[in-house]
Amino acid sequence: MTNKYKFPQQNLLEDEEIAAWIFLAPALVLLGFFLLGPIAYLFYLSFTTGSFTASGVRWVGLRNYLRLVLDPDFWQVLGNTAYFTTATVISSLVIPLGLAVLLNKSFILRGLLRTAYFIPSITSLVAVGLGFRWLFQTEGPVNALVMFLGFEPISWLASTTWAMPVIILLSSWKQLGFNMVVFLAGLQAIPPNRYEAAELDGANSWQKFWHITLPGLNSTIIFAVVTTAIFTLRSFEQIYVITGGGPLNSTNVLVYYIYEQAFAFFDFGYAAAAATVLLGFTLILVYLRLQTWGEES
Incomplete structure:
Protein backbone atom coordinates (compact mmCIF):
# COMPACT_ATOMS: atom_id res chain seq x y z
CA MET A 1 0.00 0.00 0.00
CA THR A 2 1.48 3.32 -1.08
CA ASN A 3 1.54 6.33 1.14
CA LYS A 4 -0.50 9.20 -0.35
CA TYR A 5 0.93 11.73 1.99
CA LYS A 6 4.34 13.35 1.91
CA PHE A 7 6.36 14.18 4.94
CA PRO A 8 7.14 17.87 5.54
CA GLN A 9 10.81 17.14 4.96
CA GLN A 10 10.05 15.81 1.45
CA ASN A 11 8.05 18.94 0.62
CA LEU A 12 10.93 21.07 1.89
CA LEU A 13 13.42 19.23 -0.33
CA GLU A 14 11.20 19.64 -3.39
CA ASP A 15 10.77 23.36 -2.68
CA GLU A 16 14.53 23.76 -2.34
CA GLU A 17 15.07 21.96 -5.64
CA ILE A 18 12.58 24.22 -7.41
CA ALA A 19 14.18 27.29 -5.87
CA ALA A 20 17.62 26.08 -6.97
CA TRP A 21 16.47 25.72 -10.61
CA ILE A 22 14.87 29.18 -10.47
CA PHE A 23 18.15 30.75 -9.32
CA LEU A 24 20.16 28.72 -11.84
CA ALA A 25 17.88 29.52 -14.78
CA PRO A 26 19.41 32.94 -15.70
CA ALA A 27 22.94 31.54 -15.62
CA LEU A 28 21.91 28.48 -17.66
CA VAL A 29 20.19 30.68 -20.27
CA LEU A 30 23.30 32.87 -20.58
CA LEU A 31 25.51 29.78 -20.76
CA GLY A 32 23.39 28.32 -23.52
CA PHE A 33 23.26 31.59 -25.46
CA PHE A 34 26.94 32.56 -25.22
CA LEU A 35 28.58 29.09 -25.12
CA LEU A 36 26.41 26.31 -26.49
CA GLY A 37 24.89 28.53 -29.20
CA PRO A 38 28.24 29.54 -30.73
CA ILE A 39 29.47 25.93 -30.54
CA ALA A 40 26.39 24.74 -32.45
CA TYR A 41 26.85 27.51 -35.03
CA LEU A 42 30.54 26.60 -35.37
CA PHE A 43 29.56 22.99 -36.04
CA TYR A 44 27.06 24.17 -38.68
CA LEU A 45 29.65 26.41 -40.37
CA SER A 46 32.07 23.49 -40.65
CA PHE A 47 29.68 21.92 -43.19
CA THR A 48 29.46 25.06 -45.34
CA THR A 49 31.64 27.16 -47.62
CA GLY A 50 31.64 30.82 -48.58
CA SER A 51 31.90 34.04 -46.65
CA PHE A 52 29.54 36.48 -44.97
CA THR A 53 28.85 38.45 -48.14
CA ALA A 54 25.88 38.84 -50.44
CA SER A 55 26.52 35.36 -51.83
CA GLY A 56 26.19 33.86 -48.37
CA VAL A 57 27.27 30.38 -47.36
CA ARG A 58 26.62 27.10 -49.17
CA TRP A 59 26.21 23.61 -47.68
CA VAL A 60 29.05 21.26 -48.70
CA GLY A 61 28.69 18.41 -46.22
CA LEU A 62 31.94 16.74 -45.16
CA ARG A 63 34.05 18.42 -47.84
CA ASN A 64 35.88 20.67 -45.35
CA TYR A 65 36.81 17.71 -43.14
CA LEU A 66 38.02 15.76 -46.18
CA ARG A 67 40.10 18.76 -47.15
CA LEU A 68 41.62 18.81 -43.67
CA VAL A 69 42.64 15.17 -43.99
CA LEU A 70 44.24 15.77 -47.41
CA ASP A 71 45.89 19.11 -46.60
CA PRO A 72 49.64 18.67 -45.82
CA ASP A 73 49.74 22.12 -44.22
CA PHE A 74 47.10 21.04 -41.69
CA TRP A 75 49.12 17.95 -40.77
CA GLN A 76 52.23 20.09 -40.38
CA VAL A 77 50.25 22.41 -38.09
CA LEU A 78 49.02 19.42 -36.07
CA GLY A 79 52.61 18.22 -35.72
CA ASN A 80 53.71 21.69 -34.64
CA THR A 81 50.87 21.81 -32.11
CA ALA A 82 51.75 18.39 -30.69
CA TYR A 83 55.44 19.35 -30.39
CA PHE A 84 54.62 22.73 -28.86
CA THR A 85 52.06 21.32 -26.41
CA THR A 86 54.18 18.36 -25.28
CA ALA A 87 57.34 20.39 -24.73
CA THR A 88 55.47 23.20 -22.96
CA VAL A 89 53.56 20.84 -20.67
CA ILE A 90 56.69 18.92 -19.65
CA SER A 91 58.77 22.03 -18.95
CA SER A 92 55.79 23.71 -17.22
CA LEU A 93 55.54 20.78 -14.82
CA VAL A 94 59.14 19.86 -14.05
CA ILE A 95 60.49 23.36 -13.33
CA PRO A 96 57.51 24.63 -11.24
CA LEU A 97 57.46 21.37 -9.27
CA GLY A 98 61.14 21.74 -8.40
CA LEU A 99 60.62 25.38 -7.42
CA ALA A 100 57.57 24.47 -5.31
CA VAL A 101 59.53 21.82 -3.41
CA LEU A 102 62.30 24.36 -2.69
CA LEU A 103 59.93 27.20 -1.79
CA ASN A 104 57.87 24.98 0.48
CA LYS A 105 60.71 25.11 3.00
CA SER A 106 61.24 27.93 5.49
CA PHE A 107 64.07 30.33 4.67
CA ILE A 108 64.74 34.06 4.33
CA LEU A 109 63.10 35.82 1.35
CA ARG A 110 60.80 32.88 0.64
CA GLY A 111 57.77 35.15 0.26
CA LEU A 112 59.65 37.51 -2.05
CA LEU A 113 60.77 34.64 -4.29
CA ARG A 114 57.24 33.22 -4.43
CA THR A 115 55.95 36.61 -5.58
CA ALA A 116 58.75 37.02 -8.13
CA TYR A 117 58.08 33.63 -9.70
CA PHE A 118 54.34 34.28 -9.85
CA ILE A 119 54.65 37.64 -11.67
CA PRO A 120 54.90 36.08 -15.19
CA SER A 121 51.41 34.61 -14.76
CA ILE A 122 49.83 38.06 -14.53
CA THR A 123 51.80 39.76 -17.30
CA SER A 124 50.39 40.53 -20.75
CA LEU A 125 51.30 37.94 -23.37
CA VAL A 126 51.55 40.67 -26.01
CA ALA A 127 54.01 42.68 -23.92
CA VAL A 128 56.01 39.58 -23.07
CA GLY A 129 56.00 38.53 -26.72
CA LEU A 130 57.41 41.89 -27.78
CA GLY A 131 60.08 41.57 -25.10
CA PHE A 132 61.08 38.09 -26.26
CA ARG A 133 61.17 39.23 -29.89
CA TRP A 134 63.62 41.96 -28.88
CA LEU A 135 65.71 39.56 -26.79
CA PHE A 136 66.02 36.95 -29.54
CA GLN A 137 66.43 39.17 -32.58
CA THR A 138 69.64 38.67 -34.57
CA GLU A 139 71.40 41.60 -32.90
CA GLY A 140 69.64 41.22 -29.57
CA PRO A 141 70.93 40.61 -26.05
CA VAL A 142 70.75 36.80 -26.31
CA ASN A 143 73.06 36.73 -29.32
CA ALA A 144 75.35 39.23 -27.60
CA LEU A 157 63.39 33.75 -35.09
CA ALA A 158 64.39 33.08 -38.72
CA SER A 159 65.38 29.47 -38.10
CA THR A 160 62.96 26.57 -38.55
CA THR A 161 64.91 24.77 -35.82
CA TRP A 162 65.13 27.47 -33.14
CA ALA A 163 61.97 29.55 -33.60
CA MET A 164 59.68 27.02 -31.91
CA PRO A 165 61.95 26.58 -28.84
CA VAL A 166 61.74 30.36 -28.32
CA ILE A 167 57.92 30.13 -28.31
CA ILE A 168 58.08 27.15 -25.94
CA LEU A 169 60.41 29.05 -23.61
CA LEU A 170 58.02 32.01 -23.48
CA SER A 171 54.96 29.82 -22.88
CA SER A 172 56.69 27.80 -20.16
CA TRP A 173 57.87 30.98 -18.45
CA LYS A 174 54.34 32.40 -18.61
CA GLN A 175 52.82 29.27 -17.02
CA LEU A 176 55.58 28.83 -14.41
CA GLY A 177 54.06 30.89 -11.60
CA PHE A 178 50.55 29.45 -11.83
CA ASN A 179 51.75 25.84 -11.73
CA MET A 180 54.17 26.64 -8.91
CA VAL A 181 51.29 27.94 -6.77
CA VAL A 182 49.21 24.85 -7.64
CA PHE A 183 52.05 22.55 -6.56
CA LEU A 184 52.64 24.56 -3.39
CA ALA A 185 49.00 24.05 -2.45
CA GLY A 186 49.32 20.34 -3.13
CA LEU A 187 52.52 20.05 -1.08
CA GLN A 188 50.93 21.72 1.92
CA ALA A 189 48.08 19.19 1.80
CA ILE A 190 50.49 16.27 2.33
CA PRO A 191 50.57 15.32 6.07
CA PRO A 192 54.00 16.17 7.60
CA ASN A 193 53.97 12.97 9.68
CA ARG A 194 54.61 10.96 6.52
CA TYR A 195 57.96 12.67 6.07
CA GLU A 196 58.74 12.25 9.77
CA ALA A 197 58.05 8.53 9.57
CA ALA A 198 60.22 8.24 6.45
CA GLU A 199 63.11 10.04 8.21
CA LEU A 200 62.86 7.60 11.11
CA ASP A 201 63.16 4.77 8.59
CA GLY A 202 66.32 6.37 7.18
CA ALA A 203 64.88 7.63 3.87
CA ASN A 204 66.93 10.26 2.03
CA SER A 205 65.55 13.33 0.23
CA TRP A 206 65.13 11.60 -3.12
CA GLN A 207 63.33 8.62 -1.57
CA LYS A 208 60.95 10.93 0.29
CA PHE A 209 60.26 12.86 -2.92
CA TRP A 210 59.69 9.71 -4.99
CA HIS A 211 57.63 7.71 -2.50
CA ILE A 212 55.75 10.47 -0.63
CA THR A 213 55.72 13.75 -2.55
CA LEU A 214 54.89 12.46 -6.03
CA PRO A 215 52.11 10.06 -4.92
CA GLY A 216 50.69 12.83 -2.73
CA LEU A 217 50.61 15.18 -5.73
CA ASN A 218 48.96 12.73 -8.11
CA SER A 219 45.70 14.64 -8.56
CA THR A 220 47.53 17.98 -8.50
CA ILE A 221 49.83 16.87 -11.32
CA ILE A 222 46.86 15.74 -13.42
CA PHE A 223 45.17 19.11 -12.85
CA ALA A 224 48.36 20.95 -13.85
CA VAL A 225 48.76 18.81 -16.98
CA VAL A 226 45.18 19.43 -18.13
CA THR A 227 45.18 23.19 -17.44
CA THR A 228 48.61 23.67 -19.04
CA ALA A 229 47.59 21.65 -22.10
CA ILE A 230 44.43 23.74 -22.52
CA PHE A 231 46.46 26.96 -22.10
CA THR A 232 48.92 25.73 -24.72
CA LEU A 233 46.29 24.56 -27.21
CA ARG A 234 44.70 28.02 -27.26
CA SER A 235 48.02 29.85 -27.66
CA PHE A 236 47.81 32.66 -30.19
CA GLU A 237 49.31 35.93 -28.97
CA GLN A 238 52.92 34.76 -28.73
CA ILE A 239 52.78 33.24 -32.22
CA TYR A 240 51.20 36.36 -33.69
CA VAL A 241 53.62 38.78 -32.05
CA ILE A 242 56.92 36.90 -32.38
CA THR A 243 56.89 34.80 -35.56
CA GLY A 244 53.54 35.09 -37.33
CA GLY A 245 53.57 31.33 -37.85
CA GLY A 246 56.94 31.36 -39.64
CA PRO A 247 59.52 30.72 -40.74
CA LEU A 248 58.16 28.32 -43.37
CA ASN A 249 55.12 27.50 -41.23
CA SER A 250 57.37 25.97 -38.54
CA THR A 251 55.66 27.77 -35.62
CA ASN A 252 52.13 27.72 -36.97
CA VAL A 253 49.87 26.03 -34.41
CA LEU A 254 46.20 25.15 -34.62
CA VAL A 255 44.68 28.36 -33.23
CA TYR A 256 46.85 30.57 -35.43
CA TYR A 257 46.03 28.36 -38.43
CA ILE A 258 42.30 28.81 -37.75
CA TYR A 259 42.82 32.58 -37.51
CA GLU A 260 44.65 32.64 -40.85
CA GLN A 261 42.02 30.59 -42.67
CA ALA A 262 39.15 32.68 -41.29
CA PHE A 263 40.47 36.24 -41.30
CA ALA A 264 43.29 36.18 -43.86
CA PHE A 265 41.73 33.89 -46.50
CA PHE A 266 38.07 34.33 -45.41
CA ASP A 267 37.48 30.59 -45.69
CA PHE A 268 35.16 30.40 -42.71
CA GLY A 269 33.85 26.90 -43.35
CA TYR A 270 37.31 25.37 -43.50
CA ALA A 271 38.39 27.39 -40.44
CA ALA A 272 35.29 26.15 -38.58
CA ALA A 273 36.20 22.54 -39.42
CA ALA A 274 39.71 23.07 -38.03
CA ALA A 275 38.21 24.77 -34.96
CA THR A 276 35.93 21.76 -34.45
CA VAL A 277 39.02 19.53 -34.37
CA LEU A 278 40.54 21.84 -31.74
CA LEU A 279 37.29 21.72 -29.77
CA GLY A 280 37.47 17.92 -29.85
CA PHE A 281 40.97 17.93 -28.37
CA THR A 282 39.87 20.34 -25.66
CA LEU A 283 36.80 18.28 -24.76
CA ILE A 284 39.01 15.21 -24.39
CA LEU A 285 41.17 17.10 -21.88
CA VAL A 286 38.07 18.32 -20.01
CA TYR A 287 36.74 14.74 -19.91
CA LEU A 288 40.04 13.51 -18.46
CA ARG A 289 39.83 16.17 -15.75
CA LEU A 290 36.23 15.24 -14.94
CA GLN A 291 37.26 11.60 -14.70
CA THR A 292 39.94 12.60 -12.21
CA TRP A 293 37.40 14.49 -10.11
CA GLY A 294 35.13 11.43 -10.16
CA GLU A 295 37.92 9.17 -8.93
CA GLU A 296 38.81 11.64 -6.16
CA SER A 297 35.23 11.87 -4.94
Whole structure:
Protein backbone atom coordinates (compact mmCIF):
# COMPACT_ATOMS: atom_id res chain seq x y z
CA MET A 1 0.00 0.00 0.00
CA THR A 2 1.48 3.32 -1.08
CA ASN A 3 1.54 6.33 1.14
CA LYS A 4 -0.50 9.20 -0.35
CA TYR A 5 0.93 11.73 1.99
CA LYS A 6 4.34 13.35 1.91
CA PHE A 7 6.36 14.18 4.94
CA PRO A 8 7.14 17.87 5.54
CA GLN A 9 10.81 17.14 4.96
CA GLN A 10 10.05 15.81 1.45
CA ASN A 11 8.05 18.94 0.62
CA LEU A 12 10.93 21.07 1.89
CA LEU A 13 13.42 19.23 -0.33
CA GLU A 14 11.20 19.64 -3.39
CA ASP A 15 10.77 23.36 -2.68
CA GLU A 16 14.53 23.76 -2.34
CA GLU A 17 15.07 21.96 -5.64
CA ILE A 18 12.58 24.22 -7.41
CA ALA A 19 14.18 27.29 -5.87
CA ALA A 20 17.62 26.08 -6.97
CA TRP A 21 16.47 25.72 -10.61
CA ILE A 22 14.87 29.18 -10.47
CA PHE A 23 18.15 30.75 -9.32
CA LEU A 24 20.16 28.72 -11.84
CA ALA A 25 17.88 29.52 -14.78
CA PRO A 26 19.41 32.94 -15.70
CA ALA A 27 22.94 31.54 -15.62
CA LEU A 28 21.91 28.48 -17.66
CA VAL A 29 20.19 30.68 -20.27
CA LEU A 30 23.30 32.87 -20.58
CA LEU A 31 25.51 29.78 -20.76
CA GLY A 32 23.39 28.32 -23.52
CA PHE A 33 23.26 31.59 -25.46
CA PHE A 34 26.94 32.56 -25.22
CA LEU A 35 28.58 29.09 -25.12
CA LEU A 36 26.41 26.31 -26.49
CA GLY A 37 24.89 28.53 -29.20
CA PRO A 38 28.24 29.54 -30.73
CA ILE A 39 29.47 25.93 -30.54
CA ALA A 40 26.39 24.74 -32.45
CA TYR A 41 26.85 27.51 -35.03
CA LEU A 42 30.54 26.60 -35.37
CA PHE A 43 29.56 22.99 -36.04
CA TYR A 44 27.06 24.17 -38.68
CA LEU A 45 29.65 26.41 -40.37
CA SER A 46 32.07 23.49 -40.65
CA PHE A 47 29.68 21.92 -43.19
CA THR A 48 29.46 25.06 -45.34
CA THR A 49 31.64 27.16 -47.62
CA GLY A 50 31.64 30.82 -48.58
CA SER A 51 31.90 34.04 -46.65
CA PHE A 52 29.54 36.48 -44.97
CA THR A 53 28.85 38.45 -48.14
CA ALA A 54 25.88 38.84 -50.44
CA SER A 55 26.52 35.36 -51.83
CA GLY A 56 26.19 33.86 -48.37
CA VAL A 57 27.27 30.38 -47.36
CA ARG A 58 26.62 27.10 -49.17
CA TRP A 59 26.21 23.61 -47.68
CA VAL A 60 29.05 21.26 -48.70
CA GLY A 61 28.69 18.41 -46.22
CA LEU A 62 31.94 16.74 -45.16
CA ARG A 63 34.05 18.42 -47.84
CA ASN A 64 35.88 20.67 -45.35
CA TYR A 65 36.81 17.71 -43.14
CA LEU A 66 38.02 15.76 -46.18
CA ARG A 67 40.10 18.76 -47.15
CA LEU A 68 41.62 18.81 -43.67
CA VAL A 69 42.64 15.17 -43.99
CA LEU A 70 44.24 15.77 -47.41
CA ASP A 71 45.89 19.11 -46.60
CA PRO A 72 49.64 18.67 -45.82
CA ASP A 73 49.74 22.12 -44.22
CA PHE A 74 47.10 21.04 -41.69
CA TRP A 75 49.12 17.95 -40.77
CA GLN A 76 52.23 20.09 -40.38
CA VAL A 77 50.25 22.41 -38.09
CA LEU A 78 49.02 19.42 -36.07
CA GLY A 79 52.61 18.22 -35.72
CA ASN A 80 53.71 21.69 -34.64
CA THR A 81 50.87 21.81 -32.11
CA ALA A 82 51.75 18.39 -30.69
CA TYR A 83 55.44 19.35 -30.39
CA PHE A 84 54.62 22.73 -28.86
CA THR A 85 52.06 21.32 -26.41
CA THR A 86 54.18 18.36 -25.28
CA ALA A 87 57.34 20.39 -24.73
CA THR A 88 55.47 23.20 -22.96
CA VAL A 89 53.56 20.84 -20.67
CA ILE A 90 56.69 18.92 -19.65
CA SER A 91 58.77 22.03 -18.95
CA SER A 92 55.79 23.71 -17.22
CA LEU A 93 55.54 20.78 -14.82
CA VAL A 94 59.14 19.86 -14.05
CA ILE A 95 60.49 23.36 -13.33
CA PRO A 96 57.51 24.63 -11.24
CA LEU A 97 57.46 21.37 -9.27
CA GLY A 98 61.14 21.74 -8.40
CA LEU A 99 60.62 25.38 -7.42
CA ALA A 100 57.57 24.47 -5.31
CA VAL A 101 59.53 21.82 -3.41
CA LEU A 102 62.30 24.36 -2.69
CA LEU A 103 59.93 27.20 -1.79
CA ASN A 104 57.87 24.98 0.48
CA LYS A 105 60.71 25.11 3.00
CA SER A 106 61.24 27.93 5.49
CA PHE A 107 64.07 30.33 4.67
CA ILE A 108 64.74 34.06 4.33
CA LEU A 109 63.10 35.82 1.35
CA ARG A 110 60.80 32.88 0.64
CA GLY A 111 57.77 35.15 0.26
CA LEU A 112 59.65 37.51 -2.05
CA LEU A 113 60.77 34.64 -4.29
CA ARG A 114 57.24 33.22 -4.43
CA THR A 115 55.95 36.61 -5.58
CA ALA A 116 58.75 37.02 -8.13
CA TYR A 117 58.08 33.63 -9.70
CA PHE A 118 54.34 34.28 -9.85
CA ILE A 119 54.65 37.64 -11.67
CA PRO A 120 54.90 36.08 -15.19
CA SER A 121 51.41 34.61 -14.76
CA ILE A 122 49.83 38.06 -14.53
CA THR A 123 51.80 39.76 -17.30
CA SER A 124 50.39 40.53 -20.75
CA LEU A 125 51.30 37.94 -23.37
CA VAL A 126 51.55 40.67 -26.01
CA ALA A 127 54.01 42.68 -23.92
CA VAL A 128 56.01 39.58 -23.07
CA GLY A 129 56.00 38.53 -26.72
CA LEU A 130 57.41 41.89 -27.78
CA GLY A 131 60.08 41.57 -25.10
CA PHE A 132 61.08 38.09 -26.26
CA ARG A 133 61.17 39.23 -29.89
CA TRP A 134 63.62 41.96 -28.88
CA LEU A 135 65.71 39.56 -26.79
CA PHE A 136 66.02 36.95 -29.54
CA GLN A 137 66.43 39.17 -32.58
CA THR A 138 69.64 38.67 -34.57
CA GLU A 139 71.40 41.60 -32.90
CA GLY A 140 69.64 41.22 -29.57
CA PRO A 141 70.93 40.61 -26.05
CA VAL A 142 70.75 36.80 -26.31
CA ASN A 143 73.06 36.73 -29.32
CA ALA A 144 75.35 39.23 -27.60
CA LEU A 145 75.69 36.71 -24.77
CA VAL A 146 76.22 33.88 -27.25
CA MET A 147 79.06 35.78 -28.95
CA PHE A 148 80.54 36.72 -25.56
CA LEU A 149 80.78 33.01 -24.79
CA GLY A 150 82.66 32.47 -28.06
CA PHE A 151 79.93 30.99 -30.25
CA GLU A 152 78.46 32.11 -33.56
CA PRO A 153 75.22 34.13 -33.34
CA ILE A 154 72.00 32.29 -34.12
CA SER A 155 69.11 33.60 -36.19
CA TRP A 156 66.63 32.46 -33.56
CA LEU A 157 63.39 33.75 -35.09
CA ALA A 158 64.39 33.08 -38.72
CA SER A 159 65.38 29.47 -38.10
CA THR A 160 62.96 26.57 -38.55
CA THR A 161 64.91 24.77 -35.82
CA TRP A 162 65.13 27.47 -33.14
CA ALA A 163 61.97 29.55 -33.60
CA MET A 164 59.68 27.02 -31.91
CA PRO A 165 61.95 26.58 -28.84
CA VAL A 166 61.74 30.36 -28.32
CA ILE A 167 57.92 30.13 -28.31
CA ILE A 168 58.08 27.15 -25.94
CA LEU A 169 60.41 29.05 -23.61
CA LEU A 170 58.02 32.01 -23.48
CA SER A 171 54.96 29.82 -22.88
CA SER A 172 56.69 27.80 -20.16
CA TRP A 173 57.87 30.98 -18.45
CA LYS A 174 54.34 32.40 -18.61
CA GLN A 175 52.82 29.27 -17.02
CA LEU A 176 55.58 28.83 -14.41
CA GLY A 177 54.06 30.89 -11.60
CA PHE A 178 50.55 29.45 -11.83
CA ASN A 179 51.75 25.84 -11.73
CA MET A 180 54.17 26.64 -8.91
CA VAL A 181 51.29 27.94 -6.77
CA VAL A 182 49.21 24.85 -7.64
CA PHE A 183 52.05 22.55 -6.56
CA LEU A 184 52.64 24.56 -3.39
CA ALA A 185 49.00 24.05 -2.45
CA GLY A 186 49.32 20.34 -3.13
CA LEU A 187 52.52 20.05 -1.08
CA GLN A 188 50.93 21.72 1.92
CA ALA A 189 48.08 19.19 1.80
CA ILE A 190 50.49 16.27 2.33
CA PRO A 191 50.57 15.32 6.07
CA PRO A 192 54.00 16.17 7.60
CA ASN A 193 53.97 12.97 9.68
CA ARG A 194 54.61 10.96 6.52
CA TYR A 195 57.96 12.67 6.07
CA GLU A 196 58.74 12.25 9.77
CA ALA A 197 58.05 8.53 9.57
CA ALA A 198 60.22 8.24 6.45
CA GLU A 199 63.11 10.04 8.21
CA LEU A 200 62.86 7.60 11.11
CA ASP A 201 63.16 4.77 8.59
CA GLY A 202 66.32 6.37 7.18
CA ALA A 203 64.88 7.63 3.87
CA ASN A 204 66.93 10.26 2.03
CA SER A 205 65.55 13.33 0.23
CA TRP A 206 65.13 11.60 -3.12
CA GLN A 207 63.33 8.62 -1.57
CA LYS A 208 60.95 10.93 0.29
CA PHE A 209 60.26 12.86 -2.92
CA TRP A 210 59.69 9.71 -4.99
CA HIS A 211 57.63 7.71 -2.50
CA ILE A 212 55.75 10.47 -0.63
CA THR A 213 55.72 13.75 -2.55
CA LEU A 214 54.89 12.46 -6.03
CA PRO A 215 52.11 10.06 -4.92
CA GLY A 216 50.69 12.83 -2.73
CA LEU A 217 50.61 15.18 -5.73
CA ASN A 218 48.96 12.73 -8.11
CA SER A 219 45.70 14.64 -8.56
CA THR A 220 47.53 17.98 -8.50
CA ILE A 221 49.83 16.87 -11.32
CA ILE A 222 46.86 15.74 -13.42
CA PHE A 223 45.17 19.11 -12.85
CA ALA A 224 48.36 20.95 -13.85
CA VAL A 225 48.76 18.81 -16.98
CA VAL A 226 45.18 19.43 -18.13
CA THR A 227 45.18 23.19 -17.44
CA THR A 228 48.61 23.67 -19.04
CA ALA A 229 47.59 21.65 -22.10
CA ILE A 230 44.43 23.74 -22.52
CA PHE A 231 46.46 26.96 -22.10
CA THR A 232 48.92 25.73 -24.72
CA LEU A 233 46.29 24.56 -27.21
CA ARG A 234 44.70 28.02 -27.26
CA SER A 235 48.02 29.85 -27.66
CA PHE A 236 47.81 32.66 -30.19
CA GLU A 237 49.31 35.93 -28.97
CA GLN A 238 52.92 34.76 -28.73
CA ILE A 239 52.78 33.24 -32.22
CA TYR A 240 51.20 36.36 -33.69
CA VAL A 241 53.62 38.78 -32.05
CA ILE A 242 56.92 36.90 -32.38
CA THR A 243 56.89 34.80 -35.56
CA GLY A 244 53.54 35.09 -37.33
CA GLY A 245 53.57 31.33 -37.85
CA GLY A 246 56.94 31.36 -39.64
CA PRO A 247 59.52 30.72 -40.74
CA LEU A 248 58.16 28.32 -43.37
CA ASN A 249 55.12 27.50 -41.23
CA SER A 250 57.37 25.97 -38.54
CA THR A 251 55.66 27.77 -35.62
CA ASN A 252 52.13 27.72 -36.97
CA VAL A 253 49.87 26.03 -34.41
CA LEU A 254 46.20 25.15 -34.62
CA VAL A 255 44.68 28.36 -33.23
CA TYR A 256 46.85 30.57 -35.43
CA TYR A 257 46.03 28.36 -38.43
CA ILE A 258 42.30 28.81 -37.75
CA TYR A 259 42.82 32.58 -37.51
CA GLU A 260 44.65 32.64 -40.85
CA GLN A 261 42.02 30.59 -42.67
CA ALA A 262 39.15 32.68 -41.29
CA PHE A 263 40.47 36.24 -41.30
CA ALA A 264 43.29 36.18 -43.86
CA PHE A 265 41.73 33.89 -46.50
CA PHE A 266 38.07 34.33 -45.41
CA ASP A 267 37.48 30.59 -45.69
CA PHE A 268 35.16 30.40 -42.71
CA GLY A 269 33.85 26.90 -43.35
CA TYR A 270 37.31 25.37 -43.50
CA ALA A 271 38.39 27.39 -40.44
CA ALA A 272 35.29 26.15 -38.58
CA ALA A 273 36.20 22.54 -39.42
CA ALA A 274 39.71 23.07 -38.03
CA ALA A 275 38.21 24.77 -34.96
CA THR A 276 35.93 21.76 -34.45
CA VAL A 277 39.02 19.53 -34.37
CA LEU A 278 40.54 21.84 -31.74
CA LEU A 279 37.29 21.72 -29.77
CA GLY A 280 37.47 17.92 -29.85
CA PHE A 281 40.97 17.93 -28.37
CA THR A 282 39.87 20.34 -25.66
CA LEU A 283 36.80 18.28 -24.76
CA ILE A 284 39.01 15.21 -24.39
CA LEU A 285 41.17 17.10 -21.88
CA VAL A 286 38.07 18.32 -20.01
CA TYR A 287 36.74 14.74 -19.91
CA LEU A 288 40.04 13.51 -18.46
CA ARG A 289 39.83 16.17 -15.75
CA LEU A 290 36.23 15.24 -14.94
CA GLN A 291 37.26 11.60 -14.70
CA THR A 292 39.94 12.60 -12.21
CA TRP A 293 37.40 14.49 -10.11
CA GLY A 294 35.13 11.43 -10.16
CA GLU A 295 37.92 9.17 -8.93
CA GLU A 296 38.81 11.64 -6.16
CA SER A 297 35.23 11.87 -4.94
